[in-house]
Amino acid sequence: MKLYGYFRSSAAYRVRIALNLKGLAVEHAPVHLLRGEQNTPEFLAKNPQGLVPALELEDGSVLTQSLAIIEYLDATQPEPRLIPPDDRLAAKVRAVALAISCDIHPLNNLRVLNYLRTELRHGRKDVEAWVRHWLAGIDAVEQMIEPAPFCFGAKPSLADVCLIPQILNARRFAAPLDHFPKIMAVEAACAELPAFRAAHPSQQAGAD
Amino acid sequence: MKLYGYFRSSAAYRVRIALNLKGLAVEHAPVHLLRGEQNTPEFLAKNPQGLVPALELEDGSVLTQSLAIIEYLDATQPEPRLIPPDDRLAAKVRAVALAISCDIHPLNNLRVLNYLRTELRHGRKDVEAWVRHWLAGIDAVEQMIEPAPFCFGAKPSLADVCLIPQILNARRFAAPLDHFPKIMAVEAACAELPAFRAAHPSQQAGAD
Numbered sequence: 094m095k096l097y098g099y100f101r102s103s104a105a106y107r108v109r110i111a112l113n114l115k116g117l118a119v120e121h122a123p124v125h126l127l128r129g130e131q132n133t134p135e136f137l138a139k140n141p142q143g144l145v146p147a148l149e150l151e152d153g154s155v156l157t158q159s160l161a162i163i164e165y166l167d168a169t170q171p172e173p174r175l176i177p178p179d180d181r182l183a184a185k186v187r188a189v190a191l192a193i194s195c196d197i198h199p200l201n202n203l204r205v206l207n208y209l210r211t212e213l214r215h216g217r218k219d220v221e222a223w224v225r226h227w228l229a230g231i232d233a234v235e236q237m238i239e240p241a242p243f244c245f246g247a248k249p250s251l252a253d254v255c256l257i258p259q260i261l262n263a264r265r266f267a268a269p270l271d272h273f274p275k276i277m278a279v280e281a282a283c284a285e286l287p288a289f290r291a292a293h294p295s296q297q298a299g300a301d
Numbered sequence: 302m303k304l305y306g307y308f309r310s311s312a313a314y315r316v317r318i319a320l321n322l323k324g325l326a327v328e329h330a331p332v333h334l335l336r337g338e339q340n341t342p343e344f345l346a347k348n349p350q351g352l353v354p355a356l357e358l359e360d361g362s363v364l365t366q367s368l369a370i371i372e373y374l375d376a377t378q379p380e381p382r383l384i385p386p387d388d389r390l391a392a393k394v395r396a397v398a399l400a401i402s403c404d405i406h407p408l409n410n411l412r413v414l415n416y417l418r419t420e421l422r423h424g425r426k427d428v429e430a431w432v433r434h435w436l437a438g439i440d441a442v443e444q445m446i447e448p449a450p451f452c453f454g455a456k457p458s459l460a461d462v463c464l465i466p467q468i469l470n471a472r473r474f475a476a477p478l479d480h481f482p483k484i485m486a487v488e489a490a491c492a493e494l495p496a497f498r499a500a501h502p503s504q505q506a507g508a509d
Contacts, residue, residue, distance in 0.1 A: 157396045161399055219421060
């Protein structure tokens with residue numbers, strides 16, 4: 094399998110963690126978002142959204158959307174499970190993943206900040222206030238998780254896979270997290286696992 | 302079960318369609334977003350995100366996030382299935398649902414437009430341009446679906462459940478859709494089904 098990603102993309106980072114947790118090796122194909130490589134005809138033929146990540150399977154078909162890719166990996170390579178078998182618990186895990194992936198991350202990604210800067214002509218102060226405003230949504234995540242020590246139990250789930258990249262985004266914008274003891278506990282637990290450490294943006298080819 | 306929703310919320314509309322397709326009757330508890338009812342302590346105790354929908358189960362526990370709720374319904378009330386059993390097809394269905402739910406809808410919902418109007422002091426022209434810019438993401442959805450006549454085959458899936466509310470959002474902002482023949486075909490097919498018609502915002506108590 095070949096993963097089209099970008100070292101700093103939160104969504105690609107989620108898929109790297111999931112692949113590592115499952116012990117799946119893939120070829121990494123960097124798509125440099127700042128250089129606009131996601132908008133080439135070649136890449137748009139693979140993902141019409143022009144976004145990373147995209148996972149190319151052995152037969153050449155391409156899966157897109159980080160959570161859809163991780164659900165696919167969890168169905169086809171079930172161990173260790175990232176979506177728990179209990180339906181009620183699975184709903185809680187997915188709710189945290191979606192709270193991050195729908196309600197926090199999309200508002201602060203590169204294309205949105207670029208629109209604020211260029212089309213709407215906002216300066217650094219406005220853009221940073223915007224980012225911090227939506228990052229504050231992580232307060233709800235603190236209330237939704239039940240660390241033991243991972244978000245929902247003794248093993249990492251899709252919730253942890255989404256939370257760790259979001260924590261890095263918060264730190265990039267110096268958003269304080271120290272008053273979230275549950276999130277801090279999850280971060281510490283994940284930092285112990287090589288699967289999370291090896292997926293970190295700083296460990297990817299092309300990281301600056 | 303009790304569904305906390307709002308007639309105009311796309312995310313609540315998705316859950317209404319899914320419940321109707323599965324023939325599940327629920328009590329409807331309107332949460333009036335324009336009046337700020339989502340931010341009362343009572344509602345925040347049910348959903349710390351202060352968003353609709355939220356589905357209260359018989360034992361009083363509450364599920365949040367529309368896609369997590371629909372995945373739960375699909376696991377516990379499997380017929381008719383909204384996530385196809387084939388893993389590859391399921392990934393395509395989820396990718397369309399997430400392209401809409403992560404990359405189009407969150408950028409144009411009420412709280413974001415309010416931030417543009419109030420904190421960033423943008424007028425109607427800028428806000429409408431913003432909305433249309435992100436609505437244009439539906440172009441990728443046109444390329445991702447394979448209508449026959451629903452998004453992925455002869456029966457509606459989670460992709461259709463997400464696409465129909467997004468089409469309504471596009472029409473509210475007069476975004477043209479006529480050049481998307483596949484999306485138009487899906488809309489026509491869904492309009493034939495009572496489950497979709499009964500879930501329409503105009504059919505809900507409290508609609509204005």
